Amino acid sequence: MTGTEVLEGRVRDENGAAIAADLTSHGVRVVGTAVVDDTQASIEAAVSAALAGDVALVVVTGGLGPTHDDRTMAAVAAVAGLPLDEHPVALARIRDTMSSVRLRASDATREAAARKQALVPRGALSLPPPGTAPGAVVAVGDQTVVVLPGPPWECMASWVHAVQTDRVRALIEGAGGGAPIVLRIAGVIEPEFIEALDDPMWHAQGLEVGVCAKPGELELTIRPDDAVGRSLEAHLDLVFPGAIFSRDGALLEQVLGAALVAQGQTLVTAESCTGGMIGARLTTMPGASAWYLGGVVSYDDAVKRELLGVPGHVLRDHGAVSAETASAMAEGARDRLGATWALSITGIAGPGGGTPQKPVGLVYVGVAGALGTTTRELRLHGDRERIRLRACTMALHLLREVVTG
Amino acid sequence: MTGTEVLEGRVRDENGAAIAADLTSHGVRVVGTAVVDDTQASIEAAVSAALAGDVALVVVTGGLGPTHDDRTMAAVAAVAGLPLDEHPVALARIRDTMSSVRLRASDATREAAARKQALVPRGALSLPPPGTAPGAVVAVGDQTVVVLPGPPWECMASWVHAVQTDRVRALIEGAGGGAPIVLRIAGVIEPEFIEALDDPMWHAQGLEVGVCAKPGELELTIRPDDAVGRSLEAHLDLVFPGAIFSRDGALLEQVLGAALVAQGQTLVTAESCTGGMIGARLTTMPGASAWYLGGVVSYDDAVKRELLGVPGHVLRDHGAVSAETASAMAEGARDRLGATWALSITGIAGPGGGTPQKPVGLVYVGVAGALGTTTRELRLHGDRERIRLRACTMALHLLREVVTG
Numbered sequence: 001m002t003g004t005e006v007l008e009g010r011v012r013d014e015n016g017a018a019i020a021a022d023l024t025s026h027g028v029r030v031v032g033t034a035v036v037d038d039t040q041a042s043i044e045a046a047v048s049a050a051l052a053g054d055v056a057l058v059v060v061t062g063g064l065g066p067t068h069d070d071r072t073m074a075a076v077a078a079v080a081g082l083p084l085d086e087h088p089v090a091l092a093r094i095r096d097t098m099s100s101v102r103l104r105a106s107d108a109t110r111e112a113a114a115r116k117q118a119l120v121p122r123g124a125l126s127l128p129p130p131g132t133a134p135g136a137v138v139a140v141g142d143q144t145v146v147v148l149p150g151p152p153w154e155c156m157a158s159w160v161h162a163v164q165t166d167r168v169r170a171l172i173e174g175a176g177g178g179a180p181i182v183l184r185i186a187g188v189i190e191p192e193f194i195e196a197l198d199d200p201m202w203h204a205q206g207l208e209v210g211v212c213a214k215p216g217e218l219e220l221t222i223r224p225d226d227a228v229g230r231s232l233e234a235h236l237d238l239v240f241p242g243a244i245f246s247r248d249g250a251l252l253e254q255v256l257g258a259a260l261v262a263q264g265q266t267l268v269t270a271e272s273c274t275g276g277m278i279g280a281r282l283t284t285m286p287g288a289s290a291w292y293l294g295g296v297v298s299y300d301d302a303v304k305r306e307l308l309g310v311p312g313h314v315l316r317d318h319g320a321v322s323a324e325t326a327s328a329m330a331e332g333a334r335d336r337l338g339a340t341w342a343l344s345i346t347g348i349a350g351p352g353g354g355t356p357q358k359p360v361g362l363v364y365v366g367v368a369g370a371l372g373t374t375t376r377e378l379r380l381h382g383d384r385e386r387i388r389l390r391a392c393t394m395a396l397h398l399l400r401e402v403v404t405g
Numbered sequence: 406m407t408g409t410e411v412l413e414g415r416v417r418d419e420n421g422a423a424i425a426a427d428l429t430s431h432g433v434r435v436v437g438t439a440v441v442d443d444t445q446a447s448i449e450a451a452v453s454a455a456l457a458g459d460v461a462l463v464v465v466t467g468g469l470g471p472t473h474d475d476r477t478m479a480a481v482a483a484v485a486g487l488p489l490d491e492h493p494v495a496l497a498r499i500r501d502t503m504s505s506v507r508l509r510a511s512d513a514t515r516e517a518a519a520r521k522q523a524l525v526p527r528g529a530l531s532l533p534p535p536g537t538a539p540g541a542v543v544a545v546g547d548q549t550v551v552v553l554p555g556p557p558w559e560c561m562a563s564w565v566h567a568v569q570t571d572r573v574r575a576l577i578e579g580a581g582g583g584a585p586i587v588l589r590i591a592g593v594i595e596p597e598f599i600e601a602l603d604d605p606m607w608h609a610q611g612l613e614v615g616v617c618a619k620p621g622e623l624e625l626t627i628r629p630d631d632a633v634g635r636s637l638e639a640h641l642d643l644v645f646p647g648a649i650f651s652r653d654g655a656l657l658e659q660v661l662g663a664a665l666v667a668q669g670q671t672l673v674t675a676e677s678c679t680g681g682m683i684g685a686r687l688t689t690m691p692g693a694s695a696w697y698l699g700g701v702v703s704y705d706d707a708v709k710r711e712l713l714g715v716p717g718h719v720l721r722d723h724g725a726v727s728a729e730t731a732s733a734m735a736e737g738a739r740d741r742l743g744a745t746w747a748l749s750i751t752g753i754a755g756p757g758g759g760t761p762q763k764p765v766g767l768v769y770v771g772v773a774g775a776l777g778t779t780t781r782e783l784r785l786h787g788d789r790e791r792i793r794l795r796a797c798t799m800a801l802h803l804l805r806e807v808v809t810g
Binding site: 016031032033034035036037042065066067106109113151152153156194195198213268269271272273274275276277278279280282283284286287288289292293294295296297298299300302303306307336337338350351352382383384385386388 | 421436437438439440441442447470471472511514518556557558561599600603618673674676677678679680681682683684685687688689691692693694697698699700701702703704705707708711712741742743755756757787788789790791793
């Protein structure tokens, strides 16, 4: 991972996390990731240090652009003790991509950029470039260095190609550690969990257990995925009945979508303080249109009245942030849009707008269905984004509970 | 940065990026970040390696929980050659926090957890804990190690406390490198930019220039922020007139919000393929209610007809993904919700749903105002999330162009 932009935190290092997750899901143990600045010396030092750790694979992303500042190929070549060669197939591919894009750049600039980006360490395999920067698979003795472009989309597309090369595929198949059991748990807080897990029996049987707290849920990872691992899962079902809502790593929105599809039901949303976050999250998944119809972002009270039919007296008497308004929002969305279920959310995300009676973090969620409407009051802590994220997750959990009975 | 969950990519390392961004904005040069697994040996090795690099400050996050697996304090103490002491103020604070939360855990478990989490390297400053895990500021000779809890909200809240300690504040004030000029640019692609910047004059004058491509925009960082730096900005204004839309680091949604507030205008949205992402993004900022009223997520065509009044014949004759539908969505949202402006978006985010005539990545955006409606056709590439993100950004740019004339 390289790049001054990443280091300074203006770009998040998505690539490292995504590749580590992919390798882990194939049973490869990832021993570390690092972000370094984009000077050749820093990249060489990081790649050398990684190879010295006796790992089978080092993945380096970023620094493959056309400018003199893009030094990753040169750094990897130096570490491997190989010269840089112009790769004819890579050059042809880059010229082809460049010719399909209208650039204001001169022909000379363009050709210089293409030649720079076609350089690979001698003997390396050049990967098909999703943009104009081809990655490469470089053998360094028994070890392998995979070099990928930095922009996340190009990086992940190149990674798919890299994984299909004989060298990387053999390495991943050879790892064979198997994916862990991933359980997602709602309604239980971390200290309770720790107590339930703090039984020497599980350690004695060689289980590796990790607990990770996420906004509104816990993620538990159990290795290996065998009879002993599954017996811990059964133990947790006894101690926390109904708390495990996902046993195969599926996300909350996937669990919910599957339940709605199975029952032939549909959902609409009415969001105030979350401004559309629930809709955005539900539609991240392809195929959401089978059960999610859409909804209303009723940020302003006028929208609550006009599009959701929330009565003016409810807003006047109870306020926009109240169980009564949450209820009216959900019922209005359900009636007007003709869905099986409607989920509503209204609250004070802060930092301003709180009062002693209705502090920042007070959120009401509502679920309207054929048999009536359920509301829940939440009192959340943290900054604006944390309150909004937790509110979304907890609203979706309330919906999941109601939908799955 | 520690934690097996982070390494495996199930949790993104937000903390490292956020702290690096904060330090950079104060002119501190961040030389590297690393993610390691949560064994004591790995944490000790990473902290030792960082201190060996002759840095003034090392920030370690995560691994402060109550279990025997949480080894960060022990690792930092070992590196510093200090014993671990129970910190009486920390212990009192943790007991206080625990007593305010209903836990299923027994008193003994709770007290053991509190005592474990109150341990700090001898002489270290314990930071007020936002949760139950206090961070610490540890002096190691002239160098400083700051230890922070892992959950992002707790981490950032603790970081605010750490920055206020004499030791860390002096260090940051002493750096004094000054923040860079950050320019955001729309409508120009990276190779054009590289050509404009590829003038030896800027290098000769000692400017450090970084270009970072983001979905739909470029971010340019120029160091130092002085007369020479600002002369490069003026040069870019000549070469790419109107392309720089932010000169102080403000994000697109902040620029847009400021323009609307200045003109006393309001905005509503009508989103199809983005499912609420634009509303969610606009409401990330406190105070958005001054100019953003809300909108409709018209994922299903029935919602386009019923809540936005898109005529059935427009949907039949032109399809849901068409300039005509985008136009009708924007006009319907503006009329029904009474805003100055309405922004609409409809498209095919994929991976399914594309045809030869209307491929995945085809998106129409519309802006309706008092003087009429403008639409724009986008043809985007990449996976579903990339298409949705770029569509949001480009829709907001179209709106910005129209709103600012």
